[in-house]
Amino acid sequence: MTASIRIGCGAGYSGDRIEPAVELAEQGRLDYLVFECLAERTIALAQLRKAHDPAAGYDPLLAERMRAVLPACAAGGVTIVTNMGAANPVAAAAVVRGVARELGLAGLPVAAITGDDVLDVVTGGGFTIDETGAPVESLGDALVSANAYIGAAPIVEALGQGARVVVTGRAADPSLFVGPLRHAFGWTADDWPLLGRATAVGHLLECAGQVTGGYFADPGRTDVAGLARLGFPIAEVAADGRAVVTKVPGSGGAVTIATCSEQLLYEIGDPAAYVTPDVVADFSGVELALDGADRVRVRGATGHPAPATLKVALGHRDGFIGDGQISYGGSGAIARARLAATIVTERLRIVGVRPDALRCDLIGLDSLHGAARSGVHPEPYEVRLRVAARTRTRAEADRIGREVEALYTNGPYGGGGATAATREVLAIASTWVPRDRVSCRVSLEVA
Amino acid sequence: MRLRDVAHGRAGDKGRRVNLSVIAFDPADYPRLAREVTADRVRAHLADLIAGPVIRYELPQLAALNFVLERPAGGGVTETLALDPHGKSLSAALLDLEIS
Numbered sequence: 001m002t003a004s005i006r007i008g009c010g011a012g013y014s015g016d017r018i019e020p021a022v023e024l025a026e027q028g029r030l031d032y033l034v035f036e037c038l039a040e041r042t043i044a045l046a047q048l049r050k051a052h053d054p055a056a057g058y059d060p061l062l063a064e065r066m067r068a069v070l071p072a073c074a075a076g077g078v079t080i081v082t083n084m085g086a087a088n089p090v091a092a093a094a095v096v097r098g099v100a101r102e103l104g105l106a107g108l109p110v111a112a113i114t115g116d117d118v119l120d121v122v123t124g125g126g127f128t129i130d131e132t133g134a135p136v137e138s139l140g141d142a143l144v145s146a147n148a149y150i151g152a153a154p155i156v157e158a159l160g161q162g163a164r165v166v167v168t169g170r171a172a173d174p175s176l177f178v179g180p181l182r183h184a185f186g187w188t189a190d191d192w193p194l195l196g197r198a199t200a201v202g203h204l205l206e207c208a209g210q211v212t213g214g215y216f217a218d219p220g221r222t223d224v225a226g227l228a229r230l231g232f233p234i235a236e237v238a239a240d241g242r243a244v245v246t247k248v249p250g251s252g253g254a255v256t257i258a259t260c261s262e263q264l265l266y267e268i269g270d271p272a273a274y275v276t277p278d279v280v281a282d283f284s285g286v287e288l289a290l291d292g293a294d295r296v297r298v299r300g301a302t303g304h305p306a307p308a309t310l311k312v313a314l315g316h317r318d319g320f321i322g323d324g325q326i327s328y329g330g331s332g333a334i335a336r337a338r339l340a341a342t343i344v345t346e347r348l349r350i351v352g353v354r355p356d357a358l359r360c361d362l363i364g365l366d367s368l369h370g371a372a373r374s375g376v377h378p379e380p381y382e383v384r385l386r387v388a389a390r391t392r393t394r395a396e397a398d399r400i401g402r403e404v405e406a407l408y409t410n411g412p413y414g415g416g417g418a419t420a421a422t423r424e425v426l427a428i429a430s431t432w433v434p435r436d437r438v439s440c441r442v443s444l445e446v447a
Numbered sequence: 448m449r450l451r452d453v454a455h456g457r458a459g460d461k462g463r464r465v466n467l468s469v470i471a472f473d474p475a476d477y478p479r480l481a482r483e484v485t486a487d488r489v490r491a492h493l494a495d496l497i498a499g500p501v502i503r504y505e506l507p508q509l510a511a512l513n514f515v516l517e518r519p520a521g522g523g524v525t526e527t528l529a530l531d532p533h534g535k536s537l538s539a540a541l542l543d544l545e546i547s
Contacts, residue, residue, distance in 0.1 A: 040525070041524070131463075222455055258472070261468070261510075265459070265506075267460065269466060271504055361530055390528060
């Protein structure tokens with residue numbers, strides 16, 4: 001049996017930096033390189049692109065990422081696992097094969113995993129929306145996507161067939177790591193303690209730079225060196241599931257007990273019950289220990305049987321948001337910005353816009369944490385008024401920005417830098433479907 | 448002193464639910480965190496920004512607490528009008544809490 005596996009994370013979200021992934025591929029001495037590129041809403045947006053163009057719907061940076069990392073991965077024997085397939089893993093796998101051929105890597109086996117798209121299952125299936133208790137059918141034509149969070153099983157299958165690149169859709173983030181570890185060590189699908197440990201590794205790595213010192217620096221308090229060339233994480237995982245988190249020597253950032261603690265608890269509710277498609281992971285007994293510079297040992301995670309149902313992300317159209325902004329500076333800036341907010345609010349009433357919700361923020365003063373906290377700090381030299389409103393129609397949303405822009409000649413003196421934007425809201429709700437209603441399929445083809 | 452003098456933390460989100468970790472720089476300060484930073488105090492400190500109860504989980508071996516709270520209705524990532532839709536900056540507000 002393999003003694004230990006080196007697995008890296010080359011992206012923590014769709015738009016993440018690419019050079020750290022190249023650094024991992026070239027210098028990480030990796031067995032596996034994972035790219036986690038799907039947030040809750042990303043796949044719904046991808047489904048909209050696919051509806052527009054059946055050949056689209058995968059990650060926009062897929063070809064660029066693959067061009068950057070495939071040469072080193074092929075040379076070093078690094079297998080890639082990614083959910084960059086988004087709404088269209090089959091088309092994404094074809095893109096990867098195309099890039100491979102361009103690079104002289106014909107023969108590379110690339111697998112696409114499908115089956116997470118369960119729109120047909122949830123429509124007319126009597127399922128209930130988790131957040132509201134309403135039937136899924138109540139979303140009507142507004143429902144644009146339904147993707148089940150699938151687990152590691154099809155990834156294990158694809159790797160077993162010899163895939164060197166595995167492209168999934170809505171696989172759960174940690175499952176992208178659980179799959180390669182199960183394949184490498186021969187762990188079974190019901191070894192809950194081992195799957196809990198693998199999930200802890202996946203959870204620590206899945207946001208890439210967030211465990212190597214990204215999103216941690218606070219100057220003078222928690223300084224981190226080299227954030228402009230932040231190294232992405234590597235886990236050295238042993239056959240018993242114990243792991244060390246580290247990064248490429250000489251890269252920027254830091255792996256410390258503090259950075260690992262923050263990431264371990266990131267997006268976690270009850271640490272004893274982190275529900276994934278593979279296992280209900282228990283992080284409540286995890287221990288972290290320093291093992292040299294930029295090396296943290298992880299042990300003590302365990303797990304309990306996987307849930308009988310799979311979570312489904314339902315993407316649905318939910319109106320529009322109009323957003324208008326303008327800046328005021330110098331003495332009296334805040335009073336002028338407040339007057340401007342009053343004017344816009346009154347104008348929207350006069351022109352008949354009836355938003356579902358409206359808010360006026362003074363950026364620099366109260367936009368993040370409300371008015372209660374801003375009172376204890378000195379008045380800023382400049383503020384930026386932001387008026388945002390959610391409306392049923394695009395025309396009404398457009399009106400928000402127009403009314404802010406009109407402050408130039410109709411509002412208080414000294415306003416500058418007005419901007420206006422409107423976007424359609426693609427909201428996400430969730431439901432749960434029985435596992436046997438979701439069947440995944442692996443399609444392996446060589447480049 | 449303020450919580451940020453002895454602890455660090457990060458906010459995470461899932462829909463309307465937000466979790467805020469609070470982790471002691473020095474494990475010796477964990478008993479102080481456990482005593483001072485109760486669910487009730489967190490709820491009171493962030494009262495204007497959250498809705499519903501605050502649940503606290505304790506992880507003594509990590510010298511960490513994990514708070515789970517809910518943002519007000521309409522406060523989910525995809526539908527909120529807030530400038531910080533995820534509530535990622537909330538952990539900085541919590542770390543301004545005065546403790547003794």
